[in-house]
Amino acid sequence: MTTTTAAAVPRPGIRLSKPVKVAAILVAWVLIWIPTHGTHTLSLSPADLTPLHEWLNEVNDTVGANRNSSPIFLYFFNEIRAGIDALVTFVQALISQPSFGRPVPVLGWLGVVAVVAYISWFFGNWRVALLAAGGFVFFGLQGLWQESMDTLALTLSAVAISLLIGIPLGIWAGLSDRFNALVTPVLDFMQTMPTFVYLAPLTLLFLIGPASATIATLIYAMPPAIRITAHAIRSVPRAAVEATDSLGATGRQTLTGVLLPLSKRTIVLGVNQTIMAALSMVTIAALIDAPGLGKTVIKALQTLDVGTAFNAGLAIVVMAIVLDRVTTAASNRVRQVGTTHRFRRPVAAGLGVLTAICCYMSYTYVWAAEFPDQAGVGRAISRGADEVTLWAQTELSTATEAIKNLVTFALLNPLQSLLVESPWWLVGAVVVLLAALIGTVRTAVTTAACVALLIGTGLWQDSMTTLAMTIVATLLVMVLGVVVGVWMGRNRFADRIIRPALDAGQTMPAFVYLVPFLALFSATRFTAIVAAVVFAAPVAIKIVADGVRGISATTVEAATAAGSNTWQLITKVQLPMARSSLTLAANQGLIYVLSMVVVGGLVGAGALGYDVVAGFSQGQLYGKGLAAGAAIVLLGIMLDRIARASSPSNSPKGHR
Incomplete structure (x- = not known):
């Protein structure tokens, strides 16, 4: 009787946590990669085209040949x-400024500045009007009117x-x-x-x-x-x-x-x-x-x-x-x-009359229509930027080279080898398993569809190279996001100092800071990664900072009263409670990094970014560029779904 009762008692099984399962899948991947790497990689040389690329080229040629005869173009697109x-x-x-081939504009530079200032004052105040007028005059002084x-x-x-x-x-x-x-x-x-x-x-x-x-x-x-x-x-x-x-x-x-x-x-x-x-x-x-x-x-x-x-x-x-x-x-x-x-109202009427006079003068007189050739400010700015870049190349070359080599050889090369040299079926199986483990069956099905379509684009190897750079850049973004975001979330003064710099980083177009990075690091994959990090980090930092700041002050005070030091408070209380913000930061970081893929193709990153850029400039590669664009979208959908599935709010509730 005792034996039967003992046999009826279920023996507790070993339950592996989700991180342990993820680690086991990654270890198995590496072990299988060792004997199989270099096989079934679906490689494609830069000059080769798949039937899909050739078909897209034919579509492009057909559209060009029928642009002026097809009704849908004649009466719709055209x-x-x-x-x-x-x-x-x-x-x-x-x-526009008058020049050869351009008519005299209705509003010359004086009229434009006057109208901009008046609109800024009318909808704002004097300070906004002065800022707007000064900014537009600055364009002319730069020689860029x-x-x-x-x-x-x-x-x-x-x-x-x-x-x-x-x-x-x-x-x-x-x-x-x-x-x-x-x-x-x-x-x-x-x-x-x-x-x-x-x-x-x-x-x-x-x-x-x-x-x-x-x-x-x-x-x-x-x-x-x-x-x-x-x-x-x-x-x-x-x-x-x-x-x-x-x-x-x-x-x-x-x-x-x-x-x-x-x-x-x-x-x-x-x-x-x-x-x-x-x-x-x-x-x-x-x-x-x-x-x-x-x-x-x-x-x-x-x-x-x-x-x-x-x-x-x-x-x-x-x-x-x-x-x-x-x-x-x-x-x-x-x-x-x-x-x-x-x-x-009287002031608005008076300023309106003055603005009308400036507009009339800018239409009538050449000096008020065409901005004087005063590009000295622009030349001074260009000269200063060149000097700073030269100084950085001379004085910081050792440090920049060390950073580039560390990221390239310690992170990028091993990950790229694992992704690019693995058989396609191995990478696909690992990604789908991770999607199923992190998310749900629907996440796994979506991921499997994206993998199949990536293979169909004929750009599997370029997609894996792009994926490697995206993962490395996102890791660097999250490091910055956690370090700087926690600092901002815990320190109001740091937030006031750093946030304007983050706003400037989001406002400045990506092309602007590509050039100094290109001068510092030359045309390499690392240059593209740095540009992506600069573009994506402000968003991740702000999200993490807001998540840390949103934690209840009562919780923080209780942990402090219990004897927690700063490190324990951050790692045991604030970061775990801000987990949803960290996940959102990773999701947004991935999307922002991936949106810089094509820009990376301009600065030596190669892979899908280069394929898209080459498709713009070389007619025979148009189809390949279009397929590369589709591959970028597929990578974005796949990464976005997996990142969303990892969010605590999307995790399935377990039953006790």
Whole structure:
């Protein structure tokens, strides 16, 4: 009887934790890699094309041959391109500097500065007006007036179309739960997809030039307008809407009399975010022949001209600051409705007359239309940037070389060898197993589909090289995110000092800081990794800092009272409780790093980034470049789903 009872008692089994299982899978991968590496790697030489690439080339050729005969192009795509080209040309004709082949603009430099200052004062205040006027005069002193106006014209055109479409869609999404649920995945896809990827398809439909650049920019800039407008409508107090309904107001009256007035300030914030997104994308769109400052930066990148790139990059940053301050001031003024000074109207009328006089003078007199050739400031800035770069190359070469070698030989080379030299079936099995272990069956199925489609692109080896660089860059981003983010989260003074630098890092276009990194580290994979880290780290740092700061003060005080020192408080309390923020930081870091893949192709990273860039410049590689863009999207979807699945909020609840 005793024996039977003892046999009936279940013996406790050994349960392995999830990290141990992950480690076991990785160890098994390495052990299998040792005898199998170099086999079934699906390698493809740079000049080789798969049937898919050749088919895409044929599609490109067919589209080019039928562009002026096919009805869908004659009456749809060509009409859209012509309309957008006309809009951009119209805006350029208003503010562009007169030169050979260009008509005299309606507004010369004096008129533009006067109008910008007046608008800034009207929607903001005197300080914003002085900042805006000084910033635009600075463009001329840099010798970049024409390039700056081209960038501004393209930005304003894209923003106008984005708001014309985005705000009505945002209002619809705010009013309709069904439409909001329908549009949210589309917006997620538009924001997750790296910006460079949809440049190639757009050139197929609209050719290179301002039209494609404007469409690419509005695709990138429209999601913030839709999301923030929908959020603004949904954030209106329910009591205000119910009170209006009780008075018998129609839906249209409720929208125009309650919802829009009460959400006006938030909608203006959406306009601000749309402008910032458009300005950053206009610079990138220089790859498809968008005019403006971006083209200057790319030319400097090709010739390693650090000074010219820094001068143009500084102009982009100044324009971003001016546009940001003007729209932010407009948002604040909307909030302060009813506090208008009694002298404001006479002052506005007087300044309006003065602005009109400046516009007339800029149209009539050459000196007021064409900015004087005063590029001394720009030459001084370029010279200073060159001198600093030369000093860094001379004095810091030992340190920079040591850092580059450490990351390359200790992290990048081993990981790249493991990914690139493993058989494709081994990498696919490991990735799917990890997805199933970290997430759910749905995560594993999505990952398996992405792996299969990556194989179908014919760019498996380039995809693995890109994946290795992405993982290394994300690890470095998370190291910075944890170290600096915890410091900022625990120290308000550090937060006030560091946060403006993070804002500048997010505002400055990626092309700007590529050139000094290229000068310091030469054209290597490490240069691309550093550029990706600089681009992605600010987002991760802010998320970690906010997560640490959001921990209850009572919890921190209790841990301190229990005798925890600073290290124990961070590692045992704050970081574990901020786990969801750490996961989100890793997710966003991955996405931001991956969005820099194509930029990395410009600075020696090779792999998918180079394939995309080569597809722009070499017609016979167009299909390969298009397939590389699809591969980047697939990597992004796969990494995003695995990272999301690892979030504590998405983890399945266990039963005790």
